Structure formats: C-alpha cells, structure tokens
Amino acid sequence: MTAFKKIVVIGAGTMGSGIAAHLANSKRDVVLLDLKGKGSPNEISERAIDIIKKSDPPLLVEKSRLEYIKPGNLTDDFDQIKDADWIIEAVVERIDIKHQLYAQIDKVRNSSSIVSSNTSTIPLSVLTSEMSETMKSDFCITHFFNPVRFMRLLEIVETPGVNAVKMSSLRDFCKNELGKGIVNCNDTPGFIGNRIGVYAMQVAMYEALDRGLPVEIADALFGRPLGIPKTGVFGLYDLIGIDLMKDVLASFKKELQPEDPFMEVVKPHPVVEALLEKGYTGNKGPGGFYETKVVDGDEMSKRSRPRI
Amino acid sequence: MSYYDFDKVDLPIARRVEKEGIKALLNDESDYGRYAFAVFAKIINYSAFCVPKGFLKSNRY
Numbered sequence: 001m002t003a004f005k006k007i008v009v010i011g012a013g014t015m016g017s018g019i020a021a022h023l024a025n026s027k028r029d030v031v032l033l034d035l036k037g038k039g040s041p042n043e044i045s046e047r048a049i050d051i052i053k054k055s056d057p058p059l060l061v062e063k064s065r066l067e068y069i070k071p072g073n074l075t076d077d078f079d080q081i082k083d084a085d086w087i088i089e090a091v092v093e094r095i096d097i098k099h100q101l102y103a104q105i106d107k108v109r110n111s112s113s114i115v116s117s118n119t120s121t122i123p124l125s126v127l128t129s130e131m132s133e134t135m136k137s138d139f140c141i142t143h144f145f146n147p148v149r150f151m152r153l154l155e156i157v158e159t160p161g162v163n164a165v166k167m168s169s170l171r172d173f174c175k176n177e178l179g180k181g182i183v184n185c186n187d188t189p190g191f192i193g194n195r196i197g198v199y200a201m202q203v204a205m206y207e208a209l210d211r212g213l214p215v216e217i218a219d220a221l222f223g224r225p226l227g228i229p230k231t232g233v234f235g236l237y238d239l240i241g242i243d244l245m246k247d248v249l250a251s252f253k254k255e256l257q258p259e260d261p262f263m264e265v266v267k268p269h270p271v272v273e274a275l276l277e278k279g280y281t282g283n284k285g286p287g288g289f290y291e292t293k294v295v296d297g298d299e300m301s302k303r304s305r306p307r308i
Numbered sequence: 309m310s311y312y313d314f315d316k317v318d319l320p321i322a323r324r325v326e327k328e329g330i331k332a333l334l335n336d337e338s339d340y341g342r343y344a345f346a347v348f349a350k351i352i353n354y355s356a357f358c359v360p361k362g363f364l365k366s367n368r369y
Contacts, residue, residue: 188358192358195358196351196354196355196358199351199354200347200351203346203347203350203351203354204347207343207346207347207350208343211339211342211343213339213340213343214314216314216317217317217319217340218343219317220317220319220322221319221321221322221333221340221343221344222344222347224322224325224326225321225322225325225326225330225333225344226330226333226344226347226348227330260357261350261353261354261357262354287311290311291311
C-alpha cells in the first residue's frame with residue numbers, strides 16, 4: 001500500500017494550491033511547482049502559498065500546516081518528482097501542455113508512483129492518448145472541487161487497465177486522510193458534477209434572461225431557495241469568469257452528442273457575448289453581470305447590475 | 309453598457325421557502341414560481357437523461 005508521504009502538485013493556480021493546502025492538512029510533504037518566475041525563481045508558487053496563508057475561509061486547518069508545502073519551479077525542481085508517491089497535474093486546460101508535461105513526468109517518476117490530472121473537462125481517453133502503456137496503468141483523473149478543503153466531492157475516472165492496487169490505495173487515502181466522498185465516474189464529458197452543474201447554470205440563465213427576469217431576482221431565487229450557493233447563477237458566472245465559462249461551453253459542445261439536450265443551451269447567451277465583446281469578464285475584470293463597488297474600503301458593500 | 313444600483317433583494321417567497329421548503333416556490337403561481345419550476349424540471353429531466361448513458365460507475369465509496 002502506498003503511504004503517500006510525498007506528493008508533488010504541478011500548477012499553482014486556484015485548484016493546484018487548494019489541493020496542496022488540503023494535502024498539507026493531512027500532514028503530507030507537498031511540493032508545489034509552477035513555471036519559473038522572471039524575478040525570483042519560485043515567485044509563482046510562493047505567491048500561491050501566500051494566498052493559501054491569507055485565504056478566507058481558511059484552506060488550512062491551522063497555519064502551521066504551511067510548513068508541509070515547499071514551493072518550487074518546473075525548471076529547477078522537476079527532479080522532486082523522482083521520489084514522489086503521487087504527482088497531481090493541475091495546469092491550464094490545454095491538451096498540448098498536458099501531453100508535454102506527462103511525457104516529462106514519465107521520464108522522471110519512480111515506478112511505484114501514481115499520476116493524476118485535476119482536469120474538469122478533458123476526457124481521460126484524450127489525456128492518455130500519447131502516454132506510454134506503463135504510465136497509462138498508473139494514471140487517473142482525480143477531480144477535486146473548489147474550495148478543496150470544504151467540498152467533499154471527489155470524482156475519480158480511471159483507465160480500464162489501471163493498476164487496481166494503486167487505485168485502491170489512492171481511494172483509501174482520499175477517503176480516510178482527505179475526508180473525501182468519492183464518486184467513480186465513467187469517462188464522459190464533464191464527468192458528473194460539471195455535466196449537470198453547468199447545464200443547470202445555463203438553463204437558469206436562459207430561462208431568466210428570456211423571461212425578462214432581472215439578474216438579481218433570478219439569483220435571489222436560484223441561490224439559497226434552490227439549495228445553491230448564494231451567488232446564484234449570474235454571480236457565479238462572474239466569480240468563475242465569463243470568458244472561462246465560454247471556453248467550458250465550447251468544450252462541452254465539442255464532446256457532446258447532437259441529440260443531447262445540453263446542446264439547446266450550450267451556446268453562450270447573446271447577453272454573454274455582448275458582455276465579452278465589451279471586455280466584461282466578471283469579478284477578475286471590470287465587472288460582469290454585476291459590478292463590484294468599493295464603498296468605504298469595503299469591496300462587497302454595494303453592487304449594481306448592468307443595463308443589458 | 310452601464311451599471312445601475314439596485315436595492316438589496318428581499319423576496320417574501322424566498323423567506324417562505326426557508327420555512328416551508330422548496331415546494332412553496334415550485335407551487336407558487338407567480339413569475340418567480342414559474343421560473344423556478346421551469347429550471348428545476350429541466351435539471352431533473354437532464355439528470356434522468358444522463359443516468360442511462362452510464363456516466364456513473366458502481367460506487368464502493
């Protein structure tokens with residue numbers, strides 16, 4: 001059985017750093033790798049660790065767990081993979097980058113390690129299409145949800161010929177040490193959570209806009225009353241990024257069968273196109289369906305909605 | 309495109325849902341109830357469509 005003493009997470013974005021933080025919660029040695037910085041070599045992963053430190057709600061059970069996370073970069077510290085028990089890829093959803101990374105990992109990793117991807121949209125068959133048979137048998141998708149510490153769901157997708165002993169160790173670790181509720185998914189577009197979740201967001205958006213329901217009213221209805229986070233659908237769109245949602249939809253469109261009911265709402269709504277055309281990408285940009293205003297130094301104290 | 313302010317949304321129906329559950333909203337004859345019903349029905353129908361496609365493996369955990 002694998003002890004998972006050392007784990008390397010590649011990609012220090014929201015998901016990669018969230019996964020690293022939660023692994024540190026289980027007192028495992030974690031190395032968080034990202035691209036080499038232009039200033040300090042580890043500036044990207046160090047910045048991610050700083051964000052973990054300041055996160056609210058906190059991603060760490062206690063701040064002292066930070067000592068389990070070591071920052072690094074893919075240029076100088078790639079050999080950290082050599083003695084890792086688990087290598088988690090959480091890089092940008094671009095298959096060319098992932099294929100290149102997997103080939104590099106395959107050369108360096110030890111034969112008892114397991115490798116997984118945190119992809120939320122790319123099918124396992126595509127991820128493994130250029131992989132050696134040996135690596136394929138040690139590879140799976142472990143799809144965590146954000147924020148990793150608090151979201152219990154973990155979707156696992158495995159290849160048909162995967163090493164069953166290693167998978168069993170991985171499941172036990174994720175269940176018992178990370179506290180995850182595991183759902184084993186087939187290799188279908190968006191797996192389960194995002195397939196239903198993104199469809200639900202699209203339907204809620206189309207129905208609201210086509211009925212002329214104001215976005216803040218739709219969010220008030222689609223949020224807490226329907227058992228969904230209080231952001232509602234439009235607030236969630238802004239939080240995720242309207243441009244990113246467009247990419248996610250394009251990925252679904254490519255993968256789904258024409259008779260799938262999702263196809264009726266897979267096209268970004270004209271309002272979404274209009275927002276993007278003007279550069280409104282959501283919270284990370286100048287605003288989206290909502291604009292965040294700073295009033296008396298408090299970012300969330302007042303919001304307004306666009307005339308659309 | 310411009311933004312304009314709106315007051316904090318406080319819907320009586322949302323308060324009723326907290327006390328009586330989701331059925332209060334789904335049975336409501338207002339535009340809000342009809343919206344919620346349309347969305348909810350489509351989500352449930354789509355979930356039912358997906359299950360026979362075998363997207364869920366047997367779960368031991």
